[in-house]
Amino acid sequence: MTQQAENRLWYKQPASVWEEALPIGNGKLGGMVHGGTHQERIALNEDSVWYGGPRDRNNPDALPQLENIRTLLKEGRLREAHSLSAMALSGVPETQRHYMPLGDLQLNFRYKNEDEVHAYARELDLFSGIAAVDYSKGGTSYRRETFASFPDEVLATRLTADKPGSISFTARLQRGRNRYYDELVKADESTIVMRGVCGGAGGSDFRMALRAVAAGGSVSIIGEHMVVEGADSVTLLLTAATSFRHGDPESYAVSTGAHAAAAGYEALKARHIQDFASLSERVKLRLADDGTTSPGAASMPTDERLTLVQAGKADAGLTALYYQYGRYLLISSSRPGSLPANLQGIWNEQMLPPWDSKYTININAQMNYWHAETGNLAECHEPLFDLIERMREPGRVTAKAMYDCGGFVAHHNTDIWGDTAPQDIYLPASYWTMGAAWLCLHLWEHYEYGLDAAFLDRIYPTLKESARFFEDFLTETEDGLLVANPSVSPENTYILPSGESGTLCIGASMDSQILHELFTACVEAAKVLGIDSAQRQKWEQMRARLPEPAIGKYGQIQEWMDDYEEAEPGHRHISHLFALHPGKRFTVKGTPEWAAAARVTLDRRLASGGGHTGWSRAWIINFWARLEDGEKALENVHALLGHSTLPNLFDNHPPFQIDGNFGGAAGITEMLLQCHAGSVHLLPALPAAWAEGEITGLRARGGFEVDMRWANGKLAEARIRASAAKLCSVQTNSPIIVMKDGLAVEGVAGKDGLFAWMAAAGDEYVLAAHAPIQSAIN
Known part of the structure; x- marks a missing residue:
């Protein structure tokens, strides 16, 4: 039995705590989407919101x-x-500066009746970078989509309903229980701005702007609240900036939101998906179900699948999902022009976080x-x-x-x-x-x-x-x-x-x-x-x-x-x-x-x-993979998922620390491909449970890109694309034929599973043990 590449986290209920929310991000701006039906909380971060400014702390003694x-x-x-x-x-002084949250966007919904919520689903698509919430209430179906756009530098939330005039809510920007901001002001009839200073000597000024664009109904600002009444649909556009990057962060935040509003939601969404998918879909991983996965696991909510793994059950599909999630988190927390991913990527809800984040x-x-x-x-x-x-x-x-x-x-x-x-x-x-x-x-x-x-x-x-x-x-x-x-x-x-x-x-x-x-x-x-x-x-x-x-x-x-x-x-x-x-x-x-x-x-x-902390367990996966022990590596993959992973698949140090997600994804790659010892080693630490599978788009040292499929624990076919003229040395666990354009490549030297030839820039080489197998990834 095979399955498609896993690319979706989903749940039957809203997040009850921050660690269950779904992360979105564009490198600079991040959000944790809780998915509530009566009150929504999107916990917000901007990567340059840090306490205080630069100092010379070198000890003169x-x-x-x-x-x-x-x-x-x-x-x-x-x-x-x-x-x-x-x-x-x-x-x-002994301490450096620490990272801080930007604040929260809170939405309090009003409905025409008090009927129960039905057909609730909350999901995060790892290839499109969109978090969505769907539910029905009082005969009306509601949907919210949220994403953080890299090309338009805005966090967008779209609220729709299948009956006109069904959307009413009050929105408010908040920052901590002690209101860690200076003021909230109305920039225009549909935009509210939070002003503040990050704190400490030399701290950056920050600004956060919320703009609403409604079809039908009305939008007004009353005091510190944005009020939407009887709308058919609403787009909320959240922008933020600090003086770390901008001389006038308020002007930047307000104008960026205005430009996004002028573009329209569908254009923003299309640009976001095109940008995000150009990175997220470069690599796809499919791991076959070898019969040990619990029946129906692939169709279960993510938290229920994780619970089964924590009980000792196998789930190759969840492992593939976890791998892709690691890539998703890096795309979302580290993009050109942003700060690098910190101890929590960009997602932090505490004013004084663990280890300062x-x-x-x-x-x-x-x-x-x-x-x-x-x-x-x-x-x-x-x-x-x-x-x-x-x-x-x-x-x-x-x-x-x-x-x-x-x-x-x-x-x-x-x-x-x-x-x-x-x-x-x-x-x-x-x-x-x-x-x-x-x-x-x-x-x-x-x-x-x-x-x-x-x-x-x-x-x-x-x-x-x-x-x-x-x-x-x-x-x-x-x-x-x-x-x-x-x-x-x-x-x-x-x-x-x-x-x-x-x-x-x-x-x-x-x-x-x-x-x-x-x-x-x-x-x-x-x-x-x-x-x-x-x-x-x-x-x-x-x-x-x-x-x-x-x-x-x-x-x-x-x-x-x-x-x-x-x-x-x-x-x-x-x-x-x-x-x-x-x-x-x-x-x-x-x-x-x-x-x-x-x-x-x-x-x-x-x-x-x-291995009692998440990141340490992730490192251990990489160690065993480098020792070419697939069974030990897989044992530690299961331990990482079973003991150090939160319901939203965040790594749990404890508390949440993102390096385990990234290290775990790296370890899964090392099990399938290594290139540190002078050759491109295909399937160096393949465990028996992953007897069949496929991965596309991995990169190897030397300017190579690799796709491969395997069956019965052996390489079936690989494709290697060269970006430079360079000797290509490949190590495999089975004999292969090296072909280009359907013809055997001349001059291939092969001994003890090691094959080498001179690759030409721009060429693709097919390494086949037998006739090519049709890809199962789509």
Whole structure:
């Protein structure tokens, strides 16, 4: 039995809490649609609504105390090193800026009778980006459609009924129980504007405008309320802006709403669907029902399907839906010109949210983009690159002020202003210096997938500047190795033989793994550009002096330079496996000893309760996929859905944190396609339960795009499209024939499941085990 690609979440009831609402977004503007029939709440966000403005928080005592801290660590005087670091290295003040909600749009409906509601359905179409509510009441059928348009920069809600004059409601803009705004004013007879300041020193001004366009009936504004009476249909247009981007945010918000109103709802909707579908429909995934899915699951509401999975039932279709939802959320929270997706994408309802809902860059912000390139959403990666550029100037100041180093540096958090000083007084994380280095690897990854020479030329100075910091910062051990001091292994704690616990250390394993990737990226980038030969040699020499990954007494990858015990063996961070994923150094065939030790590491983590947070479980899926263990990867997909997923499919840390959605989508991709080890590996970690399926539109390093179908656990057919003239190496789990235009390609070298040929730009190649099978995806 097969099924169509899954692309819809739906429910039989309104959301009772924010975590059940349906998210929409255009990168800058987001909404959580609750779908109520008597009162509707659309919780609103604008990505630049952050508390306060930029600050220099670099601690002036950091540099004078740096050598003292390094000496204390070398001498093993941990308590003194910890105490001095907390005082001297922490930012002043210790916290960065935090993300805030824009407010709420509340609609209170009035009906001509008090009949019960019937035939209720609430849905979110992942391909069109439209949330809809349908129901009947008193013999009248009602429908609401809501979407956030990227081309028209407006959040639009359309209310219709099948009987004239049936739509009456009062609309109000609100912001928190304490009314965190300055005033609500009437801009014209159909537009109301909220004015306010985000708060804190230097905080941005914000404006939110609501405009109503009614057919039939009347629209009026009374005090702070918009009143609609007896309309046939109504279009509500919500716009917002802050002074972070606009000199006059009110003028922008009001004029944008007016332009949208002039265009008309159908034109807005058509432009939105065309734009959104151009991204959402690039990749489609179908996983066959292997007979273990509960009967009728595909037609059940999404929350009921999830409940069955939480009870241990299989549902391949829900997995495919979850994958597509991960892509949907990135399209909705990260578009060119927006800020990057934060800890909650753009969807946050709290004035002081968990972990400030900003950018945690010791994995979480990076995980948000693990599926951007493979999932064919390369342009959604761009806001992260913009943030990196915004961090360079503050990062130079931090590098010089704290460490007397060149280049630029960032620690484990940043915010809208690109703040690079340490965040919090939290010894297991705050003084880690690899945040910018890890982020810069995303620049190189984007080049590897697209091979855009102009992009590489533009970002090479950023890569080089990140590496420059470590040329000055790294210190030499007695054995001549180059290490970071001080450092941590995020966010874990080790135990010395004496029983004393420690967090600060010298040369954590993750440091060397990240720096190996960074120096490699710099070397390769310089080679492609044909520049900096002397600098390339220096990076190669430094890379050779980094500590090699070590295998500890349990057969595991060591997390620290010494083989310490862990205070929490089931810790959520598994930082010492960075080189397995998202790094590329540990591979099953290329480094079998390290791969085996990585497996031991994972087994030990999981045996001690690891993966208890959503994002950590998502990371574990990627690890098992890279180890080519499809059964273990699927086991953790089920655990992610069963234990760390909310009714609207948001990831549950707990609380909601979006990185698990993105990491989970990336992990599903890694099970089906990998391209980190020099070849395009098709179906590297295919579990038995996914014996039949199809995916189209994935991207691979080297400028390739891949479609594939499989049956009985074996590749049936693949199509590879090349965007550049390049050697194409493909690894499969069954023999194939490589064809172009129906003819066998000459010069294909094949051995041990690895096939290679010289691809030409613009050509499509068909890899077939037998006669092509008709696609089931539509």
